[in-house]
Amino acid sequence: xxxxxxxxxxxxxxxxxxxxxxxxxxxxxxxxxxxxxxxxxxxxxxxxxxxxxxxxxxxxxxxxxxxxxxxxxxxxxxxxxxxxxxxxxxxxxxxxxxxxxxxxxxxxxxxxxxxxxxxxxxxxxxxxxxxxxxxxxxxxxxxxxxxxxxxxxxxxxxxxxxxxxxxxxxxxxxxxxxxxxxxxxxxxxxxxxxxx
Numbered sequence: 001x002x003x004x005x006x007x008x009x010x011x012x013x014x015x016x017x018x019x020x021x022x023x024x025x026x027x028x029x030x031x032x033x034x035x036x037x038x039x040x041x042x043x044x045x046x047x048x049x050x051x052x053x054x055x056x057x058x059x060x061x062x063x064x065x066x067x068x069x070x071x072x073x074x075x076x077x078x079x080x081x082x083x084x085x086x087x088x089x090x091x092x093x094x095x096x097x098x099x100x101x102x103x104x105x106x107x108x109x110x111x112x113x114x115x116x117x118x119x120x121x122x123x124x125x126x127x128x129x130x131x132x133x134x135x136x137x138x139x140x141x142x143x144x145x146x147x148x149x150x151x152x153x154x155x156x157x158x159x160x161x162x163x164x165x166x167x168x169x170x171x172x173x174x175x176x177x178x179x180x181x182x183x184x185x186x187x188x189x190x191x192x193x194x195x196x
Contacts, residue, residue, distance in 0.1 A: 029056035031191030035074045039183030047083045088126025095119045124149040145173030163193040
């Protein structure tokens with residue numbers, strides 16, 4: 001079941017990436033890290049788990065702004081328990097240097113330009129499912145949450161295609177299912193980015 005959700009998330013990301021052929025550039029992100037959440041409502045719940053996995057596709061339409069779509073998956077692999085899974089879309093704004101890689105060649109001359117240090121902030125809006133209460137190893141209650149998240153990060157570009165990044169995200173969610181829980185989560189992740 002958990003692998004099926006991850007597989008669907010990967011297919012959604014690939015589909016979105018291939019649909020938009022009008023972007024000036026594309027970047028794929030793979031990050032892992034810690035996610036902590038605390039939710040209250042009919043049942044109070046909190047969790048903290050490592051590792052969480054984030055898959056993200058980023059489409060550039062200008063040198064300072066991009067559009068993102070991502071999938072987040074947090075699971076205790078030892079117990080095969082999914083604490084958090086979700087999808088989100090949003091925008092990213094780059095504060096320092098251009099976000100795009102530029103390359104142009106004429107005859108024997110070639111010009112390449114990319115910013116080695118990129119700081120960014122942004123927002124995400126999405127839907128997630130959180131583990132609200134576990135009764136047995138086979139039976140648990142899951143709540144669906146509409147989530148609004150602020151994101152801040154840093155990307156160190158190793159070369160024109162590969163980068164390393166650190167990202168911090170803070171989100172608040174509003175429950176909209178039978179077990180409607182409201183609450184927040186924090187994500188601290190690091191990983192790689194690949195520009196193509």
